[in-house]
Amino acid sequence: MRPNLRGMVKDSLAAAIVAALLAVPLLGFHLSGSAQGLTLDYRFGWVAIASLAVFCGRLALSLAGTAVGRSLRRRRQVVLPLSGRPSRIRPAVGWALVAVALLLPWTPLADRNLIDKATLLLIYIMLGWGLNIVVGLAGLLDLGYVAFYAVGAYCYALVSQQFGLSFWLCLPLAGALSASFGVLLGFPVLRLRGDYLAIVTLGFGEIVRVVLLNWQDVTNGPIGISGIARPTFFGLPLLASVPGRTTFHEFFGLPFSTDHRIYFLYYLILALALATNLFTLRIRRLPIGRAWEALREDETACRSLGIDPTKTKLSAFALGAMFAGFAGSFFATRQGFISPESFTFIESAIILAIVVLGGMGSQIGIVLAAVLLVGLPEWFRDLQQYRMLAFGGAMVVIMLWRPRGLLASREPTVRLAERPATLDAAGEVLP
């Protein structure tokens, strides 16, 4: 097949015109402050460079794309593997990742900085796994997930400050409060689907943020809450010295180090995240988990099979929100300070991107996507302003290369060795 050069040039020209239109307000005008106030500079040279770059890039992509595109398309056709035989590789990869995560603080690579970043990464992995219950399993698009994260964080911050309850008591409390907020959101959106569901959940996320911002008496508004209690190691504070109490390093006879807290927080979030993962893996095999997946595939069929869609959807919202609440309280205790700034829409978007990019419903895919979307930008902070450019570029590449997510294929929840064995097994259960 000969490449259609004229079509490609036309297409590239169109792209260049769009780029020019966008570049005029973005690059063409530049406000700079001077002694006389603000002055407006015109930088139309930049606009020209930008549109030229887009033209050349697009043309190059089209020329390269005829060859690459064909191989991509061929790969894309493999959507449903013919045999549903579960792979043995994926659980092995999962266990290997768990081992790496457990041993990471003991490797020579580990320093404060790395562990701190790994902790942040694990928060997002946990949020991704939590949102996966709502989006990946139940198929309910939720753009306001960060609201539950915020509820959990504020719940811990306020309860621990007002009533002096410890982290371990606040954790279930925060989870329960977030879950009830999940039900609160769930009720009005029961009948909504797709775009409409997305808009309402987006609005819900904003409502929570705006309330936190303006309910000054309780939340301290934009100033936020500081001095949030740090977690204790089963009652032993991880501080240099606390009058009247034994601290962690005194109890174990270690020299005091602030690293202890960092490492403890790392293991804490690792445990929380793994609990989320374990919960999801288990519940997928239970009737309620299967009902979520069935609901995502065909709501009408579900109803005619006797599944109550109201209960099913609300439970997905509630449980997804609960894990965000746990993660939120962890976030609050780790930072020691929270403000509505931390719970903006972009957080929801990143968590959703992790779930979608990971391949809806895939637990390991979410880990990979979180590393890609949160880990890499953290490690490459040196790139500074080009960070977001690289981020956007990576997203585009992934969506071209794997339009259904990094790990798109779904594992059946029931594994059986051989077919005749199942029939026997079924017979044995009979009384």
Next chain:
Amino acid sequence: MLSITGLYSGYGHIEALHGIDMELAAGEIVALIGANGAGKTTLLMTICGKPRASQGSIRFDGEDITDWPSFRIARRGIAHAPEGRRIFPRMSVRENLQMGAVAGNQQHFASDLERVLSLFPRLGERLQQRGGTLSGGEQQMLAIGRALMGRPRLLLLDEPSLGLAPLVVRQIFEIIADINRSHGVTVFLVEQNAFHALRLAQRAYVMVNGRITLQGSGSQLLADPAVRAAYLEGGHGVATPPAEPAP
């Protein structure tokens, strides 16, 4: 078992059923035939609670289920193998069958599974396979098998022969007869394939434009000249129903 009186239903302002009266006795196979757009599927779906009936009543075993939500109707013992099969394509055959068991008793799962697999041995060979990778006939078997997993007393089948090869259609109809005979499930069958449906059914109704225009035993309707002309002879008349056949 199921008695429908003066049923009106439709979608929004468009009324699709204009006063349906119907009676199903326990243990029967009853067929409903009619052309495209006659309202057959709407009738089945109204029995299942969506769309809601605007007038009239549906009673199942003496209970008025007209205003019940769909899932409650399903749990009461009315299973529906919907038009277009609507299996869960990304879930395995086994998982599909497990979904069907929601309406039933979980403790009976193993024996229910065995019962369904003895009706459809093909499904037993494909338990691990994803629903979406099955052939059309297998998918129809899965849809019926899934509906049976809830131990229904009444099975509503919407065009089980749709898009299937003649050989497979015959196979499916034999299994439907078996379900009725050996498992005592009452079957209400909606079909465009009038010949097969009328041969299978003890009684049948003919629906035209949202009204029941004819009823009788299967063999009676098979012999009826109006029915023959409209739904049987060469199958040409299927798309164009008669004006209003005399009852």
